[in-house]
Each structure stands twice: as C-alpha cells, then as structure tokens.
Amino acid sequence: MHLSVTWSAGVPCSGISRSRALGPLSMQVQGVSVGPPHPTKRATPSTLLRAPLLAPPSATPTQTVQQASPAPVYLQDSKTLGFLEAAKQLGIKNKLRPAEFSGLRGMCLPMESLDKPAEGEVLVSVPRRSSITLAPKQRCPFPDWIKTEYWQSAPWFAKLGLLLLRERNLGQASRLSAYVAQLPSSFDHPVLWQERARLQQLQCPAMIQQVEEQQREWAGLYKELCDKGVQPGAQPVSREDFFWALCAVRSRTFSGPYIGSTLADRLRLGAFVGVLALTNISLGLADAQRTLSAAVAVFLFNIIYEVVLSRSLKQYAMCPVIDFINHSSREQSEVSYDYFLDCYTVAASKAYAKGEQIFVSYGSQTNYSLLQYYGFVEADNPNDCYLMTNILKWLEDRATLDKGRLEALEKDGLLSSLKLVSVAPTGFPASTLQALRFLLAPDAEASKGLSAFESGASAEIEARLAEVLVHACSSELASLGTTLAEDQALLKSAKPAKGLSGPDRLAVAFRIEKKKVLHSCLKALTS
Template sequence: MDDQKGLEALLRWGAEVGISDSPHSVTSPISCLGHSLSISNFPEAGGRGLAAARELRCGELILRVPRKALMNRESLRKDGKLTPGFQRYPHLTSTQVLTVYLLAEVGKGSSSWWYPYLVQLPRTYDILATFNQFEIQALQVADAISASKKSISKLQFEWKETQGLMKEINLKPQLLSFQSWLWASATISSRTLHIPWDDAGCLCPVGDLFNYDAPEMDACISGELETKSMDQNSLRSDINIGEDSDAEECCENFQRLVDGGFEEDVGAYCFYARKRYKRGEQVFLCYGTYTNLELLEHYGFLLSRNPGDKIPILVGEDTVQINDSLHIQQDGRPSFSTLCALRLLFTPQKLRKAAGRLAYSGIQLSRENETSAMSWVVKKCHGLLQELPTTLEEDGLLLKYIENMLKYFKEEDKKPSNGSFLKWATEEKQGLGWVSEMMEFLEMYGLKDCFISGERKLSRRLERSLRRWRMAVQWRLMYKKTLCDCVIYCTGMIQQLSSQSLESRGAPLLQDVKK
C-alpha cells in the first residue's frame, strides 16, 4: 500500500511539473500517465515497468519530460546553498558532482523538491560493484572478475576524493559512508539518460521507469545500427502524440539506436515507441548495445537473449591484440573480423598482402585454410572452457538449486524442512565443483543450521546475496553456452569442409593468390 501511495504521489508530482504522455496541453491533475502509458509489474521481464495504455504506433511520441524535471548539474547550479561548496572542488568529475548532489537532495528529506521521485528510487542495486568476494569469484571468468574489482576500486577512489566536499556541505553522517556512495553511484550508473550539455547525464523522473530492450540482432552483429539519411527534426514534425501519421513507414525510413533524447526546440526529453505495441504490453527503451557483462556492471541485470553479447578473443601474436571486433557472437559464430584475422593468420606471411583483399571481403581462401581457422577456434574454446572450475551442465544444476533455495525460504517449496532439504541439495557427488561452491555459500551464511531446524526466514542481506550469486552463475552459464555453441558450429563447418571441395565450387584459393 505504501508503495502504491508513493507511485501515486510521484505521478501527481509529475503532472504538476509538466511530465506528460498526453498530446493535450492540459493534463490530468492527478497523474502524468494514463493516455499512452501506465505503470505495471512484469515479474518475468524486468519487474516494474511501463505498459501501453492503448495501442501504440511505431515511432509515436509517447512521453515528454520537461527540462526543469531533469535532475542534473544544471539543477544543482540553481541551488544557492550548495553551489559555493561545489565550486571549490573543480577537479571532481561530472559524475562525482552529480553523485554528491543526489546524496545532498536525499539528505534534505521531504523538503527536497525531488522528494516524490527520490523516495521511489530502489533501495538496493545489483551492479558489479555491489558484489562481495564470493559473488565476484562466482563469475569464474578472469575478465569478469577483473571488471568487478576495477569497478569497486574506481568507486572507492571517487568516494575518497569527494569526502572533503561532502563534509563541507554538511551531509548527514550516514550519507558520508561508502555504502551510501555505492547506492548513489549505482543510481547514477543505472538510471541516468544522455543529455548533450552534461556527460554525467541526467536522472529523468518517470522516464527512467522504462525497462531495457536490446537492439535488433542484425544491428548488434554489424556493431551499429544503420542510420538513414532522413532528418530527425523533419521526422519528429510528422509524428506527434495522437496524430494519424504513418508510423510504420517512418520506422522503415528512420531507425534509432536509442528511443529517446533531449530535444532543444521543445525543451523536453522525448520518448518514442520503438515498435507497435498492443494495450497492456510492456514498452521498452533501447539505450544502446551492451554485452551482458556491461549490463551487469552498469545496470545490474542480464538478458537471456542478448544479441549484443560476445566473448572477446585474441588471435595470434602478429595480429591486433586489443580489438573489440575480434570475438565470438552470442549465437556461437566467430565474428566477421575474427574470421578475417584467422584466415590471414593461416596464410603464409609472403602471401598475406595479396590475400588480404579476399579475406576482408569475407571470402574463404581455401579448404585447408578455412579448416585451420575453424580448428583454431575449436581449440581456443576448449581451452577457455577447461580453465573454468565447473562445466555448463554443472552450472545448470547449481542454478536450479539456487532457485530452489529462494523458493524454500519464501515457503513456495514443498520439500520437507527437517534437514532433508540439505541432503537433497547435496545428493550429487561431493567432488563436483558446483557442490563445493554451494556448500561454501551455505557455510558462509550459516544456512546448514537453518535447513536442519526448518527455519525459513530470509533476511534481506541473504536474499540480495542469493540474487547476485544467481546472476553470477547465469552470466557464466551463458558465457559457457556461447563457447559450446561455437565448438558445435565450427566442428560442423570442419565436417562440411572435409566432405566438400571448395575448388569444385569455384571459390578463390590461395593457389590463385600465388599466381
């Protein structure tokens, strides 16, 4: 009930400050939503989000948030009490300034102009920087573990740098802690939207209720969406809320990498429907292409189907080592650039210059060359998998048991609570890596005694840790699945090459290059 009242207060405040999903200049005094959008819960797709209140057309403007409602450094400058203190710390980054400003507004309590918005912000986040040591190690992959540690170190450094400023503006003692800084930083990282005049971005009340959806598959494979030459301003003039313009045709002529942006001529952040939505469907926002590790690092969630996900690989000592294009795609196929690099790697040095044009045109050089490239990828994937302490199948079992633990504590699980749950949870051989990992977690939180006594109380701290552990296992499981899919794909290609002759199909050969 309190949450519902808080949402109603936010929507009333939004209407007062000019946030609107309606084409009419006069909106409802009790809510800024209702014409195009409504708040709804989507347990299997991001939790709380925005649903279509009616049928929405592709490209249709569905929400406006005026400039004055955006929380950013510009709004800070309007606060005469805070501004002098910030001016004495010009070395701080834009993000540090916005983070301190957010904490300062939280410290004002109900006297803050932003109060109806601030009280609706999440109390906790699951970005990588919030992971404890056990949860970080559960990622298993060296790059992911390194990213987690770097993220934490970066936030600790930024927090220490701002201590002088936070004390000078008299922040409350509890807001000076690293945990408060971590919360504010996670809010900034996961909820800010891009604005042209501030690289820290802005917090956008109501607009940040949209959940994320990844770009289309073909856009992620190519690395970027193809942008047509149509002028965005002329497009916007043809698409207004409630108009009967041909939105479907507009989507064919203009494609956005993101579905919203600040528009100077209307002085508001404007959001558009990225496709046609039926009434009740969740309306998503696409704010770029991210790997699952990047989503976890900056936003605290994963996508089970993320065409932007990839596994970077290094190809040869004499190729470019730091190159984002050298990777395995989520569907298990080596990227175009990876195949090009491998085809040249297995081409004699003296022939590489001549073969380069063919390789970078996506053409197979010879059956033997392609077989060598595919075999290299298979060996690479096997090597990466063997470095990890658990297998794909083990992670699947562990994930199932983590889910069962969550159900057990929420009294949704019907299994006996007199200790048989612990026996059931460890019924596999103790030598398996995933069982050892689970036992370590149980011992860390004293859960063995809970299962034996039948206690089902789940503390918030334990629930958050279970949730983050589950995400770590989900991430590494998807990582391993991509590698396994790549092995299957490349092995199939090798088998196909062994039964066919590229020469009989007229494909260019290294022999032709020699000539």
C-alpha cells in the first residue's frame, strides 16, 4: 500500500490571495482521495460570474496553446555537479537534471535516460532528514544564538529563515552546505523594492498596498530580532541576510499536515507496548485479555491522536532538488509526503519526453501572489485576476449613488464587494453584480430588497449594468498610464544587459498580465 499526503507550496498570504498553496490537503491511499480536495484557495475564474444577458466568448480568454518546451542547456558547472553529488550522499533519489531553458534554470528529464517515466512514477525523493524542516511548536534549536521568547513569537517563515541562516553560517560544516550554495544569492521580490517610484511601475494600487504592508511587517520582525531576539555576544544578523532568508523561505517552502511519527516510530511503539503487555502477562501482574485490550487501545489511541493532530497542525520544509522545479498552472504534479519512506516526493503527472522540462503546480495562484512571494510573473496565467478599487468611482460616471442604498449594502456586508473587486477574464464576481444591480435599480424595484437582485434583474437594469461594467474596465485601462501594446513593445525591445533591470522587467511583465485580464473581460462583456 502506498500512503502519501499531498503537500503544497507556502502559506496563506494576507489580503490578496494564498501563497504557494495551502488550504485543506488531501490524503491519498492507493489513488483514493480522502478528505477535502486540494487545493482550496481564492475563488477561481469558474466561480466568478460574468455580466448577465451577454453571450460567453467562444473560448476562455486565458486558454492558450501549450508552447513547445525550449531545448535544455544542461548545467555542468562545478557547483551544480557538486550539489548533485552531495544530494546522493543525503539519500536523495533524483531522475532529473538541472538545466537552463531560455536562460531560466529548471529541471528536466535527461536526454540520456534509458526509459521515459510512466505517469505516477516518482521522479524525485527527498528524505525528511535531508530537508530544512519546521514542525509546529518546535523548540528553538539554537538558544545560544536566538532567544527563546523571540523564537516562540516569530511567524513560521521567520523561524525557517533563521534555520536557513544557521545552515549558511555553518559553511562546509553544514550537511546541507552544497544545497545552500545553490540558492540564489539575491532576489528581485517587490518587498525589496525600497523606491516608491519602482513600486508605482506596477500600476496597481492594491498590489502596492499589499507590498508596503509586507515591507512594514518584515522591517518590524527585523527590528524585534535586533532589539530582543539575539543573545548578548552572539553573532548578529544583518538586515540584508535576514531579508535574503525570508525571500528564500517564502519562495521555496512547501507545507503540509504535520506527521510527528514515521512508520519506524510506530513500529517501535508497537513493539514497546507489546513487550510491556507480555511482561505483565508472564509475571501474572494482570489478566491476559485485559492487558491485550489495553495494549491495543494505547496503540490505536496514539495513531488516532496523530491523525487528528495532523489535520490541525502544519509543518514546513525546504526540500533540496524539489525546490529547483519550476511552477506551471497547467501542471498537475504536486509534492507529496510518503509516510512509509518518510520522504518528500514528486511524481510524473504524465509521460514526459526526454529533455522536457518538469513542472509542479503551486496551486491556483494569481500573479499577485506569484510576484509578491515568488518573484516571477506567469504569462497567460489561467488563475489570474485584476483587483479593481475604483468601481464606485466609475459607477458615479454613469449613475447617482443613493446614500441610503450604500448604507443598506454596508449593513448586509455587500459594500466590501465594491471596494475591492476581483475581476476575472470572464467577468465580475456574483456579489459585485448583485450590489450594482441594487444601486442601479429604480426605487420601486430597489424596495424589494437586496435578495431580489441575487441572480438577475429586469432587462433594463441588466443593460445598465453591462454599460457600467464596460465603462469600468475601459476607464481602468485608460487610468493606468501606459497601454498594453506599449508595455509589450517595451518588454520586447528591452535587453537585460542594457535595458530594464530585473525589478523593472518584472513590473512591466506584471502590468502586462493585469491589462490582459481587463482586455479579456471587456471582450467577454461585449461579445
């Protein structure tokens, strides 16, 4: 029997969406899913309703033909080869090879592979002991360096960041030195963009606000670390190193249910309980039937207790080799924890061709979370959306807002659906449509109450609603400062060596994808 628990990347992000994957995770026993589906995140485009009375487009705007994978250029440098050799010594089983694909590092099936892996075949297996892991309520492993009080109050990613820094500080004495050396030496995450002008290049107030909140959070964590986190006389942590570790952790960590005991631990427990039972029986200290019943009860209680515990507690891991596999929203491969082997695995989601890049899915991530926490933008992301904060402003261009109706929306909790609107390529959320119908309705119809507008309204109201939505998308695009065509031309013409810097290229790529969402929504509304 194969027992694995699906893991996912990261943790919930505040506000915009959820980061590298979280939510209830599914346990699979011989392919049978037990528990909630994976992953559960923000509402996806399929749950966002487009405006009524409008015909759907012939195809979802974000559906694209999968491009052929670029040819791999295998990495043969001494650092990479040294890491692969060190991975073997750590017990990591790996059928993939690091390579560059159009300048981007990833993992692929080697051309010299004798056989193509079948669907479901394990491609990478990393023992838990060979990862950097953080268990729930884990005690501070280096109280001589970090004060226990700080450790206990720090968020998970700060703790894991300190674990990573300790491994880096150990240098060659660390069992994971080759892995740490392979990590990026710097990051382009927006949280590191200190210039306000650079953040403004994102052309997205909601994203800018989210990044600035993250900057304040990280600055506060570092100040607290300096003020009361490091033991007197211990090695201090620089701001640059601390932020580097946080970026590495937030972009490379997988999370899943906490499994406190391995199969070997369970077998040892069973043997211990059995020895105690037999000793009691042989010495005549207790009735045989009662002793055996008690032993079985103790053993089952421990197993059941841990199953229940694993549903409420989460642990985190940075897995060498696995975290070099890139993300794709169109992939089904995920990271799983194999209970019997006590290791993290990635299995083939299909029959890959030799030389083809292997991907895993971080879950239904928007480009907001991908850029903020992973430092990249996924082109034509099928899960992307546009966060609109000005819909009431655009509504006022077409209608007079009634104060009494706004108060009614506030009372029913629907006003928030107009303050931050998640626009999908196919349209607007149902709650936003309901609130707008209510605001646009004549007094006689509005008197029926909010519930009357949940699934639709009269043809007149629906026509006004469609007009408002088209105006909102068009006005939003006009307010962004540059057009989609201008941004695409800028990104295409800029050469990395003499053109846009890394952060600037990311900002342009990000706003291109956001404008694509608005254009696709406009197309859906007017088709």
